[in-house]
Amino acid sequence: MNVIEVKDLSVDYGPVRALDNINLQVEKGEFLGIIGPNGGGKTTLLKVLLGLIKPNHGEVEINFKKPIGYVPQFSHFDREFPISVLDVILLGALEGKIKILHKFKKDQVKKAEEIMKSLGILEFKDRQISQLSGGQLQKVLIARALMVEPEVMILDEPTASLDANSKTEIYNLLKLLNKDKTILVVSHDMGVINSYIDTVACLNRNLHYHGDDTKLDQNVLEKVYGCPVELVAHGPTPHRVLKIHEEDEK
Structure with a gap:
């Protein structure tokens, strides 16, 4: 069962197209990670799902009754408020x-x-x-x-500016909540994407990829980010996975 269905969605800010013909289905119980560069439309997509922005084209179907649990970036939170x-x-x-x-x-x-x-x-x-x-x-x-x-929780960069231990603690918590909730999380942390989520969506105005294979192809990532991307693989010994250099192929 899909709890969220995005169909042919486009959003314009004046003459600028922020999202172009997005199609996305989120299944009940899914832990979806949304990645992409700054300005790629990730937060715009979240705002459409939350009903804060009306799309210029397309539609969003919300197939659940309870409110969405939304967690914004706390960098936008006034911590000095009494x-x-x-x-x-x-x-x-x-x-x-x-x-x-x-x-x-x-x-x-x-x-x-x-x-x-x-x-x-x-x-x-x-x-x-x-x-x-x-x-x-x-x-x-x-x-x-x-x-x-909430049946569905949406989190915008929940571990931005946190240290490594705090990131791990937050994502372990989200994984626990995922036992009875559908979770969508925007993140720039590729290590987190590979370690915790079930499915990933790669977004940069267009949706370049959406699937359950979190071992993303290098070509997909470079298409999304528009530049070479360094992958970090997590395991017993964290290590980087880099593209083969031409001189190494000789």
Whole structure:
């Protein structure tokens, strides 16, 4: 069963075409990684799926009822805003316009605390968000998205600016959530793409590739990025896989 179907989708920003004739199907329970260069249309595609942008052509079919759990890049998050971890997570329970002096229900607070406990961040519930590490803040944003009990989660660069250990922790968490949720994640980290996701979509205005073979062909990657790409293979001993040089073939 496809939970998302994108058909002949095109999006223009004035005279500039950001997405051109995109066709994409996302199956229930899939862990999809979307890769591509900056300006290639990845965030635009996410905004279309979220209903924030109306396409110029084509359509998107959403075949589930619950809201999408969205996790934005936390680089766009004002960490100096005077708000606690608990309150950030509770914002995920808001519906419609925010009322002045809004008070959350006891069951919503209990639900937020249960989510925090499951993600290992309950001890931080009263901390101001500026006191968190990057990895801790990312878990807070994931917890906020989980407040709507989503069937599908969309994450935009969830490990940007995180250290290697925090990246591993976040993706292990997403893999665990993937047991009962469909997950779409935009990432520039090819190592993560090869290590965690089930399927990959390569996007640079056009969709160049979508399939379950995460050992991507060098030609596909160079077509997507428009330049030679250095692959990093993960395993017991991390190593780089480079193209054969002409002099090595002689």
